[in-house]
Amino acid sequence: GQQVMQIPQYQHVQEGEDFTTYCNSSTTLSNIQWYKQRPGGHPVFLIQLVKSGEVKKQKRLTFQFGEAKKNSSLHITATQTTDVGTYFCAYSGNTGKLIFGQGTTLQVKP
Amino acid sequence: NAGVTQTPKFQVLKTGQSMTLQCAQDMNHNSMYWYRQDPGMGLRLIYYSASEGTTDKGEVPNGYNVSRLNKREFSLRLESAAPSQTSVYFCASSEGEVSGANVLTFGAGSRLTVL
Numbered sequence: 001g002q003q004v005m006q007i008p009q010y011q012h013v014q015e016g017e018d019f020t021t022y023c024n025s026s027t028t029l030s031n032i033q034w035y036k037q038r039p040g041g042h043p044v045f046l047i048q049l050v051k052s053g054e055v056k057k058q059k060r061l062t063f064q065f066g067e068a069k070k071n072s073s074l075h076i077t078a079t080q081t082t083d084v085g086t087y088f089c090a091y092s093g094n095t096g097k098l099i100f101g102q103g104t105t106l107q108v109k110p
Numbered sequence: 111n112a113g114v115t116q117t118p119k120f121q122v123l124k125t126g127q128s129m130t131l132q133c134a135q136d137m138n139h140n141s142m143y144w145y146r147q148d149p150g151m152g153l154r155l156i157y158y159s160a161s162e163g164t165t166d167k168g169e170v171p172n173g174y175n176v177s178r179l180n181k182r183e184f185s186l187r188l189e190s191a192a193p194s195q196t197s198v199y200f201c202a203s204s205e206g207e208v209s210g211a212n213v214l215t216f217g218a219g220s221r222l223t224v225l
Contacts, residue, residue, distance in 0.1 A: 045213050099169070
């Protein structure tokens with residue numbers, strides 16, 4: 001079935017460095033969502049992308065949806081310790097259920 | 111406004127025991143979901159309910175049953191627990207596809223250990 005692959009699985013950065021996680025699919029996606037889960041917490045919705053080539057920004061976070069709607073990325077500029085957590089992409093299957101990628105865990109060294 | 115409430119938060123079971131995880135939402139959402147989270151595996155959908163009165167299998171339904179008791183409540187039952195079901199379980203809800211943006215609100219999670 002349709003799946004999304006997230007890379008990398010883990011990323012350690014120094015505070016102030018940039019960070020990017022990628023979400024790739026072998027088939028076209030109708031939409032992509034991004035969630036953040038803090039250590040010991042639950043996933044929290046960040047954003048949804050729907051249009052081909054769409055770019056959205058939330059402060060230091062930039063989200064992109066590829067032109068072919070087969071990939072997406074989340075870029076964090078100048079990471080802070082508050083960015084620590086696991087970032088998941090997710091897409092809606094054809095019956096409305098939301099399927100998640102494996103996640104990218106970000107560690108930030110102060 | 112509590113959002114999505116799951117009980118219990120922690121549970122230890124012996125192999126073969128049964129238990130039910132409870133979930134309730136107070137946002138008048140149509141759709142509800144049960145996911146499990148294991149290290150390196152992300153969030154895997156167990157069952158979901160697109161609307162009151164309907165349930166459907168997700169990616170990993172074996173060993174589980176669900177009940178959509180009413181619009182607010184969606185329970186997950188383990189009839190005969192196995193060590194492979196040791197996991198963190200998350201309940202979630204959303205307005206559903208009718209809203210055009212199937213955004214999930216998650217509960218705090220239930221950590222289950224099966225010995």
